[in-house]
Amino acid sequence: xxxxxxxxxxxxxxxxxxxxxxxxxxxxxxxxxxxxxxxxxxxxxxxxxxxxxxxxxxxxxxxxxxxxxxxxxxxxxxxxxxxxxxxxxxxxxxxxxxxxxxxxxxxxxxxxxxxxxxxxxxxxxxxxxxxxxxxxxxxxxxxxxxxxxxxxxxxxxxxxxxxxxxxxxxxxxxxxxxxxxx
Numbered sequence: 001x002x003x004x005x006x007x008x009x010x011x012x013x014x015x016x017x018x019x020x021x022x023x024x025x026x027x028x029x030x031x032x033x034x035x036x037x038x039x040x041x042x043x044x045x046x047x048x049x050x051x052x053x054x055x056x057x058x059x060x061x062x063x064x065x066x067x068x069x070x071x072x073x074x075x076x077x078x079x080x081x082x083x084x085x086x087x088x089x090x091x092x093x094x095x096x097x098x099x100x101x102x103x104x105x106x107x108x109x110x111x112x113x114x115x116x117x118x119x120x121x122x123x124x125x126x127x128x129x130x131x132x133x134x135x136x137x138x139x140x141x142x143x144x145x146x147x148x149x150x151x152x153x154x155x156x157x158x159x160x161x162x163x164x165x166x167x168x169x170x171x172x173x174x175x176x177x178x179x180x181x182x
Contacts, residue, residue, distance in 0.1 A: 039107045041176040047103070049168045054087045055096030055116055059124035062117045066128055069115035073147035079179060080147065081112040084119050084129055085140040092140040095163040098171040107172075111179050112144070144178040152181040 057065065066082065073080045083099070085092030096116070099108050108114060117125050119136060129136045132143055132151050142160045144152045153159070159174055160166070 039110050042101075042104045042107050042172055044101060044103050044168045044172065046167050046169065047101070049094055049097045049101060051090065051093035051164075052096035052100060053093070055083075055093060055100075056085060056087050056118035057116065059118040059120050062115075062125045062128060065115050066117065069113040070145075070147060070149075073113040076113065077147065078111065078113050079152065080143075080145045081108070081114045081175070082128075082132075082143040082145060083114065083116045083140060084125070084136055084143070085116065086118055086120055088121075089139050091161060091163040095140050095142070095160055095171065098163065098168045101168060104168070104172055108175070111175075142175075144175075144181070146182070153178045 066080075069080050069082075072078075083092075083095065085095070087093070098104060099114060117128055119125050119129075119139060122136065122139075126136060129141065129143075132145060132149070133154065134141065134143065134151070134157055138158055138161055140160055140163065141157045142153070143157060146152065156174075156178075160171055163171055
């Protein structure tokens with residue numbers, strides 16, 4: 001009796017393994033031959049946004065992170081979202097909370113190569129902003145840049161500067177507006 005139960009368990013496990021492997025192969029084949037469908041702009045309405053405690057890495061890593069984001073953008077064709085800010089800034093932390101919101105982050109990841117640049121107390125990485133013709137006087141500054149370096153929202157870099165008073169949806173809508181530009 002025990003050997004029959006063991007046999008059935010092994011048989012079922014084998015069948016499940018073969019089935020899962022077949023599904024994985026089918027999914028891989030579909031992924032490699034068909035481009036991913038564009039996700040719609042998220043609709044989060046007035047969903048609460050949780051500020052991220054420390055969204056910015058150490059300032060010293062910013063140049064390499066920006067270079068890596070542009071290298072990836074050239075491969076994927078996505079625009080680069082450069083988020084200049086600091087961990088002490090409440091609006092910067094809320095903006096990071098919108099970007100990482102579970103309903104928003106898949107769209108952000110499909111739409112942009114995101115790189116956060118720590119400007120500390122306006123004494124770090126200011127040269128990165130100047131490279132794109134921007135002088136940072138307040139944060140957060142969100143730049144949308146094409147893979148070849150063209151800034152698409154140069155006159156609106158502070159539009160998300162009051163992120164903690166904006167709804168998450170207003171932030172998403174502004175990003176979606178900028179994402180349409182070329």
